[in-house]
Amino acid sequence: MEKLILMRRKKSLVEEYAESLSGKSKKTVDAYVRAVRQLTEWIAERPGSAGVFRPEQFTKTAMEIYLNELQKNGYSVSHRNKVKAAASSFANWLIEEKEMMGRNPTRRIPIPAEASMAPRELDSDQRYVLRSLVERHCDLRGKAIFALGYWAALRVSDVSWLRIEDVHIGPKVGWIRVGHKGNKYREIDVINEVRRGLAEYLEDGRKYKESPYVFTSQRADRLTEAGIEHWFRKLKSKATKDEWEFIHDVTFHDLRHDFAHRARENGWTLEEVAYYLGHITKRGTPAIQTTARYTQVSRKQLKDKLKLIK
Incomplete structure (x- = not known):
């Protein structure tokens, strides 16, 4: 009673x-x-x-x-x-x-x-495990969401609020308009991994046709930020015991940090990384200081370069 x-x-x-x-x-x-x-x-x-x-x-x-x-x-x-x-x-x-x-x-x-804001650069094993989990366990929606984080450095909010009208995907080209946070919208080109992921998901039709948003859930016409974070945790939970040791503390936002590191390693300037990630000041110029926090030098980088000193 x-x-x-x-x-x-x-x-x-x-x-x-x-x-x-x-x-x-x-x-x-x-x-x-x-x-x-x-x-x-x-x-x-x-x-x-x-x-x-x-x-x-x-x-x-x-x-x-x-x-x-x-x-x-x-x-x-x-x-x-x-x-x-x-x-x-x-x-x-x-x-x-x-x-x-x-x-x-x-x-x-x-x-x-x-x-x-802690910078996070994933190592090769972490990248391997995450991409393997996506290939083994994700449906078309999951693969598209992961591609936007890993290959396009989108924020969770950018993915959640991405509208169909802002996705322009063709057989050989692809670009999207993103920037929900702070209403700082920008147009960015995307590589084939993103273009294919979005195209296959949208063509498959597994979404509410009346929704203006790309990603939906069974309960609403838009997959929320919390929903995306829940999806990412659920994906990690499918890892084997050995895989879990590598990715247990990786967040969806870490994919964005890691993209910045990979871009810098491939010759992008800080200004280019800043624009692509949406680090823009109120004046419309690249926010270099913010981007620098994402790509600050790591102990491992210095350790590797120490070996080059003669």
């Missing part, structure tokens, strides 16, 4: 919290409620919670461990910051409106911003 009451209370808490967000946009409300629901369900599964969410179990320790688990599971810094913001909003509501808590457990929990 007590469990049933607590389950009803849990449902009402989340729903009441959602109603308190009526002044925010639908997109924000949906994101906050989804994050809070996942957090409360996770807390309910912890020892001492008896299978239901109890506000007294919403502690700083719980929040720290939850965020750490998200990090281990490959969620981006941006996503974890959004989860923390939603959790903080929920905690403040429990404190001020429901008087069920005394302090906000999300305070003073750092999520290092620099982690999102």
Whole structure:
């Protein structure tokens, strides 16, 4: 009986919290409620919670461990910051409106911003494993998504918001218009790996025909950023034990960093890399400093060049 009451209370808490967000946009409300629901369900599964969410179990320790688990599971810094913001909003509501808590457990929990900009150059084994997993386990949609990250350096948001009208693919040519983040749109040519992937996926027709977006899901007319990150984690989960050791901590965004390194190795200037990746200032000039962080010198590079000194 007590469990049933607590389950009803849990449902009402989340729903009441959602109603308190009526002044925010639908997109924000949906994101906050989804994050809070996942957090409360996770807390309910912890020892001492008896299978239901109890506000007294919403502690700083719980929040720290939850965020750490998200990090281990490959969620981006941006996503974890959004989860923390939603959790903080929920905690403040429990404190001020429901008087069920005394302090906000999300305070003073750092999520290092620099982690999102940490340059990542994949080694040959990591590239081999990822491309092999895609070939073995991906459908046409998955292959197209991976190609846009690995061979075109698109952000997760660029892939998610890519519109059919911005894809121009022919038998021998291909270019796309991207740049959802910050509305900094640009037109870039794509190589055959991307062109073929997009062409095969679109020609196959496995998408909602009424959707203006290239990538859709079974639930919506657009595959969200979270959906793409979930897809990438699911892809990695199909790795063998030996393969997992190489790619367990690789994120979709790392594909973008690795593209920048490969471009530099093949003679691209920083200005060219900056344009292709969309690192553009408000004046429309290449943001070299941002691109330099993506391609900064690694210890391995210096170690290899040390051998050349005579």
